Amino acid sequence: DSSNADVANFTWTKFFKNMATFKGDLSSLTAPPFILSPVSLTEFSQYWSEHPDLLLATNNKGQQFEPKFDDVEYTDELNQFLFVVRWFISTLKSQYCSRNESMGSEKKPLNPFLGEVFVGKWEHEEPLGTTFCLSEQVSHHPPITAYSIFNDTNEVSLQGYNQAKLNFSSAMLSVKQFGHALLKVGKTNEYLITVPTLHIEGLMAAAPYVELESKTYIQGSAGHFAVIEYTGKGWMSGKKNSFKCKIFNCKQDYDNETKPLFVITGQWSGLSTMYTGDDEKKKKNPKTFYDAAREAKDVLSVKPIEEQNELESRRAWKDVAEAIKEGDFNKIHQTKTVLEESQRALRKKEEEAGHKWETRWFDLVPVDEDHNTGFVKLSSLAQLSMEDVPSGTIAGSKNEAKWLVNDKVAKHWRFNRQKWDEETEIKI
Numbered sequence: 001d002s003s004n005a006d007v008a009n010f011t012w013t014k015f016f017k018n019m020a021t022f023k024g025d026l027s028s029l030t031a032p033p034f035i036l037s038p039v040s041l042t043e044f045s046q047y048w049s050e051h052p053d054l055l056l057a058t059n060n061k062g063q064q065f066e067p068k069f070d071d072v073e074y075t076d077e078l079n080q081f082l083f084v085v086r087w088f089i090s091t092l093k094s095q096y097c098s099r100n101e102s103m104g105s106e107k108k109p110l111n112p113f114l115g116e117v118f119v120g121k122w123e124h125e126e127p128l129g130t131t132f133c134l135s136e137q138v139s140h141h142p143p144i145t146a147y148s149i150f151n152d153t154n155e156v157s158l159q160g161y162n163q164a165k166l167n168f169s170s171a172m173l174s175v176k177q178f179g180h181a182l183l184k185v186g187k188t189n190e191y192l193i194t195v196p197t198l199h200i201e202g203l204m205a206a207a208p209y210v211e212l213e214s215k216t217y218i219q220g221s222a223g224h225f226a227v228i229e230y231t232g233k234g235w236m237s238g239k240k241n242s243f244k245c246k247i248f249n250c251k252q253d254y255d256n257e258t259k260p261l262f263v264i265t266g267q268w269s270g271l272s273t274m275y276t277g278d279d280e281k282k283k284k285n286p287k288t289f290y291d292a293a294r295e296a297k298d299v300l301s302v303k304p305i306e307e308q309n310e311l312e313s314r315r316a317w318k319d320v321a322e323a324i325k326e327g328d329f330n331k332i333h334q335t336k337t338v339l340e341e342s343q344r345a346l347r348k349k350e351e352e353a354g355h356k357w358e359t360r361w362f363d364l365v366p367v368d369e370d371h372n373t374g375f376v377k378l379s380s381l382a383q384l385s386m387e388d389v390p391s392g393t394i395a396g397s398k399n400e401a402k403w404l405v406n407d408k409v410a411k412h413w414r415f416n417r418q419k420w421d422e423e424t425e426i427k428i
């Protein structure tokens with residue numbers, strides 16, 4: 001009824017007023033209740049594998065990638081690289097559209113507390129075993145989530161971390177992503193994947209949704225290099241959620257503007273088509289690469305709340321999530337305050353006892369001590385910055401210099417498998 005509409009309008013305008021001065025991260029964004037999501041940001045790590053079959057298919061074990069083009073010379077590494085690109089494209093709809101699908105629009109996720117964890121698994125038909133998902137809020141100021149998704153049976157493991165820096169300018173909310181993903185397949189093959197800048201469209205229409213911009217780079221340890229360029233509605237392609245992916249034998253071929261081996265174009269939230277580098281211009285011999293709309297996602301299985309540890313997200317946020325689902329303003333505020341107060345008390349106690357919070361399954365590793373991952377090698381191959389700058393920043397670029405605060409050694413969050421193996425309290 002009109003009073004509700006008035007409330008909604010009032011909060012939108014009030015919201016824009018305080019957004020106009022808004023800078024920074026999730027915690028300082030005060031949003032009206034109807035835009036709040038009952039889901040914590042720690043849960044977003046599962047969006048890297050809601051098609052676990054495509055993640056596991058990256059360990060292709062010599063299998064030929066389909067669709068196959070007759071005039072291309074395939075190697076096992078090239079095939080594997082194509083499986084990696086298809087898995088990555090398949091993650092985007094979950095990452096950036098799942099709230100629109102489940103709640104009608106993008107919403108503001110719950111801002112995880114330090115040490116909050118979210119764990120679950122995908123159980124597969126034999127012989128594919130189980131894929132585990134671990135997510136941990138390794139920092140609260142600024143909010144940083146680290147994740148690890150691994151399947152020992154199939155020898156595929158993904159790890160990474162994410163920090164989102166929000167910036168509101170001229171009624172547009174833009175989001176710079178920091179961090180990256182590292183995929184390990186089998187004993188030796190590794191892939192570095194960067195994450196794109198995004199912005200929120202539809203804010204004025206009170207139906208916000210994510211549009212991606214800029215690029216993703218994928219660098220394989222065998223040399224293969226992919227550049228994925230994102231565009232949206234009203235840009236060149238005219239359709240929202242569009243991308244063009246060019247695949248090369250190596251970064252140098254991209255730099256020298258050598259014809260790509262393959263070109264993939266379409267929508268990451270829908271249908272995409274694959275061509276060889278020769279055929280793309282003439283739109284000759286197109287083959288379906290992936291159809292995001294057709295593939296049912298495999299939802300992560302998570303323990304019932306009563307079996308969860310107090311640090312697990314859905315248990316910790318249970319009362320707040322219920323208040324949000326009820327749309328009960330006061331109860332949201334009251335239940336949030338309870339959680340925030342208990343966190344503040346915990347921090348104070350730590351301070352008095354003189355001990356810092358220990359992260360549980362992830363370590364913050366200086367880049368010159370990062371010997372357990374291929375990050376340094378892959379970043380060098382792709383000539384990407386290893387500094388603490390937005391994901392996908394080119395090494396030595398003006399952009400890198402702009403974001404560099406001082407010459408401190410960059411550190412990156414890394415999964416410590418031994419800490420997980422020694423975990424006794426949190427079960428999946």
Ligand SMILES: CCC(=O)OC[C@H](C)CC[C@H]1O[C@H]2C[C@H]3[C@@H]4CC=C5C[C@@H](O)CC[C@]5(C)[C@H]4CC[C@]3(C)[C@H]2[C@@H]1C
Binds near residue numbers: 026162208
């Ligand atoms: C009243 C308007 C209002 O409050 O608007 C809030 C809007 C919904 C916009 C702000 C929020 O939008 C959310 C979108 C979130 C990103 C979505 C996907 C990802 C990918 C994932 O791998 C890492 C996290 C990331 C980048 C999310 C970060 C947080 C975002 C930007 C939320 C905004 C607070």
